[in-house]
Amino acid sequence: MVDDRKEVLPLRIVAARFISTDDQTGLAELDRITAEAWRIIQKRYWIWTSSFMTTAVVTAGAVLIGGALTVGKAPGADLATLLGLGGAALMIAIGASWRVFQYGGMKARSPQSPVYADPSDLAVRNLERLFAILQLESTPRPFYYSRNGARRYVDHRYFFGKLRAAHVAKDNTIRSALFGPVGLWFDRELFLEADIDKLIADAKAEPNRAGAPKKYDYTDAVISLIEHPEVRAIDITKKRGNQTRIIELLEDWYDSRRREIPSRTQLSSYAKQILETIAKNRSSKP
Template sequence: MKNEFITEGKFSTIALRLVAARFIHKNEDEGVLEIDRIARGVRSQVAMQYLILWAALMLATSFFLIFALAAITLVFVNEEYGHVAGVIALLQFAIVIGILSYWRSLQYGGLTVGKPQPAIYANPEDPAAQNLERLFTELQKESTPRAFYRSRNGVKRYVDERYFFGALRVALVSKNPELRDMFFPPIGVWFSRELFMEVDVSALIVKAKAKPNAAGVKKTYDYTDAAMSLIEHPAIRELDPNKRGSQMLVKGLLHDWYESNRQTPPGETQLALYAKMILDVIRKNRAR
């Protein structure tokens, strides 16, 4: 893995993603894998909502452009029709602004950025996520060295600590393009620059009271715990075990459970077997 180190005086310049990896795990490569796992979980939490908003945004933008063009054209033909088209275009523009404002409010608790919001995680109790939050807590302080990105001409552009106030701050250390596209900065819309820091990472870890994991990712497949976790799951309660696609649904739930509990998910064949066993139990219980 490419390591982004550039020695500059007392500290080293290091990619923020790698700073986060060291907060999570003493083995940097393991830490990066954990970040990717956490990012996938965050993305799964907001993907559907973002997709709906994105579709609505594209639709409203298209209507705005259509009616704006119609207004410009019709005003020379029929002034009254041109004004009507103009009003509709303004309404569509208002919808576009409303959608963007809504997504921003979801991240920052409002249109203005006042204080750090609870971060979105698939499993907030995950030790890796908690260590990541310890890093973000430090980054939210004015006293912490600021993260920065480099412009196209190589100039450093420091980012405000409020960049780390949003609920989707995990996107700032993720390489998942879909998750990064969901992030709105405190000013403007969309920000996907790679961030760096000039910092003594070890000292920052001590200051944040983080406890990077020293062990490898758990490799065992704990079927019992995974199955028990699904007992009260809303999707399982509403599941028809005889309906087509039910096994695929259970497989997906099992896969998510393993990842959220920092376990390597079994292969597709093993997951399918586990899902079949769970469906068999559901059928027997409901037949009584």
């Protein structure tokens, strides 16, 4: 019997539905998360590729020179050959280091902490709940399409790596930096056939309800000030300076998450409410 509730969707769309009940909102959040992941690894990946390519060029040069010297029976052939062999060994070590970075070793044995994870970010938590499900052998396996249209299923260990957000990136910019648990680069677009609603329920994900996306996340910004040491130290009897300091703390929160910072006029009303609440709570204490 065919399960009518199953859908075949790009894994990126599945991830978006884990994040929000509105696909477009979820996709926008995915773009934000994957952009942050790429920002974190970009410099490291550039250094790695530069090191690998430089070593490859030096190795090739040493091998060619060694070969020419050997043919000409000139001195130095053995040294050039040794340099070529040393370069080849170094290339292997550099290549292996990128796999070790992603999977914690040459083999993908257990899930690694993702480089982009912010525990306070609801979208990230929901995305990680999807990956936690995909890391199980009992879960329906994602797949990609081969050139002849056949499905090629991927192992659950593909979602163990620190860069697993690459699997749901919009393009292959970040996927180009991804190693699979076997082989080398893996930048295929993945699909999943499953009952997505059941998958969300099984993962205990909490997709954000559909609605107009908020430009500024005031709620999380305000919550971040609860028990903040500088807020606790505020002298509520002062008439000046407190509101400005609250605004600065809110600005710091947005800046630390690389989000657009609201104007001070917009933040001032929240700062005023925060100070009024602090004053009320402190006055009620015996």
